Amino acid sequence: MATTSLSLLQVANGNLPGHLVKMGLDKPLYLDSGKSLSPFVVAYETYGKLNQDHTNAVLVCHALTGDQFAANPHPLTGKPGWWDHMIGPDKILDTNRFFVICANILGGCLGSTGPASINPSTGKPWGLDFPVITISDMVRAQIRLLDHLGIDKLFLAIGGSMGGMQVLDLASRYSDRIFAAVPIAAAPRHSAQNIAFHEVGRQAIMADPDWCQGGYLNNDKCPTRGLAVARMEAHITYLSEPALHRKFGRRLQGREELAFGFDADFQVESYLRHQGSTFVDRFDPNSYLYITRAMDYFDLSEGHNGNLAQAFVGTDVRFCVMSFSSDWLYPTTESRTLVRALNAVAANVSFIEIETDKGHDAFLLDEPEMHRTLSGFIDGCALQMGL
C-alpha cells in the first residue's frame, strides 16, 4: 500500500509524461468557496495541431475517474486511453482536422493541482486542507489553460458524465468561448440519488482507518480498502441491470457449484472485486472525495433562482445533447429537462436518446449510434465554421 500511495504522490506532483503548466502566480484562481489557489498546475495532453487561426480546438472533458490520457497509454496502468477509439486521425475527433486538448481536472490526481499535490505553504500534501472545489472551478482552470494556449474560442467542448457537466457549465458561463457543445450522459444537476451514492462512497473511504483523517500521505498509508469499496459501489451504478445480467447473470467464477463461503462465488463478485482492487493503484482517495463533492454541488439552475433556462439566455452555442436509454444514473429525463430549458431560450439544440443496454458507461464504449450522431453533428458544425 505504501508503494502505491507514494507512486500516486509522485504522479500527482507531476512525475509523469505529458504537458504541465504552472499558472496563477500573478493571477490566482479564485474558487466558488471564496478561497483561491496560487499557483496551480494543469496537466494536459494534446492531439493534432492547432491551426493558424486557432479555430480548430476541441476540449475533451473527462469524467470522475478519467484523466488527460484520453488517447494515449495511461502512465500508471499502461492501458490505452479511455477515448482512444474516438480521438485520432480519421476518427470522430479527427486529429487531421482538430487540435484536441484534454486536461486533468482541478482536484484530480494526475498532475493537475489537487489534494495530493504539495501545498506550497507547508511543503506537504494538501490533504483535507485543499479547498473544496466545484464543477465551475474545474471549468475556470480549463479556461485558464485555453488562455495559456492562446485559444479564444473552442470549436467544440465535449464530455460524458462529469465531463458533460463541465461542458454545460462552460457553455453557460463562457458562451463566447465555445462554438459547439456536446454533453453526453450528463445532467444539469446532481439528483438526490446521485448524492446518496456518492455519500456512501465517501463514507467508505473515511471509515477506513488508513485514511488518517485525510492525512494518509503524510503517514505512509493509503485507505485502499475503503476506496475499493467506493469504486465497487459506483461501478454498479455505471452499468445497467440488463448489462450485468447479460455479462454475468448468476454464473459462477471458476467453479461448478456454490462454495458456501464468502469468497467470490459469482462472476459478478469477482469482476467487482477486480474493479475495486485495480482502481486503488491509479487513484488518490482524497481526490475521490473532492471530485464527488464537486459533482454533488453541481446544479446549473442554482445561480438563476432555480430557473435552468436562465443559465442559457441569449446563447448562440450549438448543442447536441445525448443520453442512453439504460442509463439510470443520469437518466434521459435529466437530459430532457436540459433540452426543455434550452428550447425555452430558443437555443440551437439537437437531442438524441441512444438505445443501448450498456448503461451510463456507454459513453466510454464503441457505441455505433453515438459515433454516427457525433460524426454528423461535428461535420455540420465544422462546415459552418469553415473547418
Next chain:
Amino acid sequence: MATTSLSLLQVANGNLPGHLVKMGLDKPLYLDSGKSLSPFVVAYETYGKLNQDHTNAVLVCHALTGDQFAANPHPLTGKPGWWDHMIGPDKILDTNRFFVICANILGGCLGSTGPASINPSTGKPWGLDFPVITISDMVRAQIRLLDHLGIDKLFLAIGGSMGGMQVLDLASRYSDRIFAAVPIAAAPRHSAQNIAFHEVGRQAIMADPDWCQGGYLNNDKCPTRGLAVARMEAHITYLSEPALHRKFGRRLQGREELAFGFDADFQVESYLRHQGSTFVDRFDPNSYLYITRAMDYFDLSEGHNGNLAQAFVGTDVRFCVMSFSSDWLYPTTESRTLVRALNAVAANVSFIEIETDKGHDAFLLDEPEMHRTLSGFIDGCALQMGL
C-alpha cells in the same frame, strides 16, 4: 462499540422478550451446505390464538434486516413492530381470526441461531465457523417451528423481499403445508445486480479492521463503520429515485448555503448517515454477511434444471403475487417471470403491480392498494377454508 456488540451478543443468545424454542438435539437441522445444526434455537412471536383445528395459522416471514417483532416493540430500539399496521385486531392480518407467527430467521441475530450465537462445541460465538445457510435452510427451520407448534398446514404464508423468497421456497417444497401464499416485492432468483450490491456491502464490513476476520465478538470489537456503510448503500436500493427526490431533493440540512466541506450538507446525506448509525445498534455484522449470502444463493429454478415452472408442478397453493411499480431492486419483471411459471403449471395465481413511487420498501408502508388487495385475497381464501 464494545457495549453495542455485547448487547447484540446477549440478545443474539436469547436475552430478550418473547418465545424461544431449542430444537434439533434429537433430529439435527440438515443444511444445503451438507452441514447440520444440533441443537438450534428459533426465537418467535405470536399474535392472536390458534383455533381448535389448528387451521388459522399465518406465517409472516421477515426481510433481511427484519425480525420477529412484527407487531410489538423492538427490544433494542423500542420502536413499533415493522408490520404493526398490518397485524392486530381488525387489521389485514386480523388477530381476532388468525394466529400469526413470526420467527427470527436462521442466521439472524435476534434469538434464533446465527453467527453471533454460542457455538456449543466451543462455548464461544460461532463467527465465521457458522455454516453458510440458504433460504431453504431458513424455511427448514420455519417448518420445524410449525411442527413444534402442532401446525400441519398454514392458512397463509406472507412476506416481502427476502420474506417473499421464503414464502416461495415454502410453497415450492412444502406445498402440502400451506393453503395460500403471498410473496410481495420478491423474485424467484437473485439477479446479478442484486448480488453485486450485496457483495459491496459485505466487502465494506470485511474491510473494517474491527471485523477481525469475523472474530470481533471474541475481541470485544464490532465493525460498526463497515456495517453502517453497507446499510447506507442498501438503503438507497430500497427507495426509488422519485421518492428520494420527493423526500429530499437537493435540500440542505440545517444550513442556508453549501458548507464547502465533507460534513452532511444535504438532507439525503444526513438521512443516510442516520440510517447507518442506528442500524449498527440492532444488527450483527456477521449476520448481515450470512443473510445477504443466503439471498444471493437463492434461485428457485436451480434444482429444476433452470425450469422455474417445475418448482411448482402440481401445486394447489393459492398465490397472490405483488410487486411495486417503482421497485428497481426486485422489479415487476421478476414477479412476472414468477407468474408466467405458475401459469405454465396451471397454478391458482393472481398478480398485481401496485402503482407507487415508494420503491422496494413500499411493502413495509401503509400502502392503501396493497392493503385492499391483501384484504380481498385473504377474505376469499378464508371463505374457502371456512375461517
